[in-house]
Amino acid sequence: MAEIKLKETTKRLGDAPLGKLLLSLSLPGIASMTTLALYNIIDTFWVARLGYQAIAALTVVMPYHVLVIAIGEGTGIGVSALASRRFGEGNIEATNHVAGQIFPLAVMLGSILLTIVVFFSHTILTICGATPDIMDYATQYLVIIGFGAPFLIFSTTASNLLRGSGDAIRPMAFMIIASVLNIILDPLMIFGIGPFPEMGVRGAALATTISIACSAGLCFFYIVAHKSTYRIKLAQLRLNLPILRDIYRVGFPAMIMETTESITFALFIYVISAFGSLAIAAAGLAIRICDLAFMPMFGVAEGLLPIVGFNFGAKLWDRVWRAIKLASIGLALTMGVATVILVIFTPQAVGVFSDDPELMTLAVPAMRITLSSLVIVGPTILFGTAFQGLSMGKEALAIALIRQFLFFVPLLLLLPRIWGLNGVWLAWPSSDALSFIVAGLWLFRVYKLQQQKSL
Secondary structure, three states: OHHHHHHHHOOHHHHOOHHHHHHHHHHHHHHHHHHHHHHHHHHHHHHHHHOHHHHHHHHHHHHHHHHHHHHHHHHHHHHHHHHHHHHHHOOHHHHHHHHHOHHHHHHHHHHHHHHHHHHHHHHHHHHOOOOHHHHHHHHHHHHHHHOOHHHHHHHHHHHHHHHHOOOOHHHHHHHHHHHHHHHHHHHHHHHOOOOOOOOOHHHHHHHHHHHHHHHHHHHHHHHHOOOOOOOOOHHHHOOOHHHHHHHHHHHHHHHHHHHHHHHHHHHHHHHHHOOOHHHHHHHHHHHHHHHHHHHHHHHHHHHHHHHHHHHHHOOOHHHHHHHHHHHHHHHHHHHHHHHHHHHHOHHHHHHOOOOOHHHHHHHHHHHHHHHOOHHHHHHHHHHHHHHHHOOOHHHHHHHHHHHHHHHHHHHHHHHHHHHOHHHHHHHHHHHHHHHHHHHHHHHHHHHHHHHHHHO
16 A cells, blocks of 8 residues: 555656646645745734734744744754655655654654743743843743644644655645634634633734644644555654664754754844844834745745655656756746835835834835845755755755854844944845855755766
8 A cells, every 4th residue: 555655646756747746846835834924924913913012022032933943844854855765765664664753753852842931931032132121022922832842843844744755735734724723813812802811912822832733733643544655653653763863864954054043033133132122023024024925935945855855865866956956946036026026015015014104114124125135045945955855964054054154143243333223134135145156056066076976
């Protein structure tokens, strides 16, 4: 049965037309990530009714949320890359053993993150730049969100596991269901509509936690009920050190890569906090809206990863490079169109959340400057995905560290001294441009070396 399932859902990674395959694998990821971005926007819309301090409070919690996602995504990328590689090698038993590792990993990692939040919430928020006027709101939100960490890690790793088998539809469906539930619960729990008590910021956090648990539950049922490609046995749920080593050979660099995003984002908010909580709220609005354009990039990356991993395992090199090229060019063109549309309608987009003239004055230029590098951010993300799929996790990590600590952090500390708050916003596109050059040249070098080796 497993071999039949492999032929139906996974074999296409190595022989289906690339354009159609990329679309079929990317569109579900784009849909689910866009739904997530829409949830974040709607969440911010309702929270904004409580005042700009509430928006700022959610913004300073974002580095922790990014950290949890980083750990889940890093683990998930390692699992997906290894599973798709084992599929490409035709080793079904080894693939199931890889899949079994996500259950104990989610419990262990999620429990650690929850414990940190419960005992060190004030310290975390201080590091993230929370100002005194938003500390109470931020603490309420962070502690409740912390209880969703185990569910978020499992949902993220399980979704990547399913994509590793070529199944992009179910992760999309589970994400959409959870996001819709979140959207419904937000106003009910924030304002106390119907049977729900009025909980304010706590209500927003609880709605998010419930929706994350729903997504995790759907993934759990789909895998253990043998509805996916995987057939996991009880013995395969034990942590296996050799398999963990293979998972984190790719996954750990990816995790560190994502974790640097959390660290530098915390530094970003900390620098902004010097300009006050209104500036933090403006950054939060700009980031939430820009996510509408950024999230589809990760959907395409999720679609590209199993293609690269499978064809790398099958040693179909020409197909590997054609997939990377096609995805990068297509994403760059799409992001170019998105940039034009969002830049034109930036004031209207910000105005949906608040008509505060001071907030508008800060948020509009923040959003426009942040959007200016969209065209090159997409391909840069795919270059990193290509390294991950080629089991070159160290190279992907090196590029991420160069971007964050060699480019972004120095620019973040230097540019505000020249241009004030606008200098903070400019640090993003400036570091993006430099990273695009480094990552592109590095991947091209790998391509040339592989071509020489083949000859």
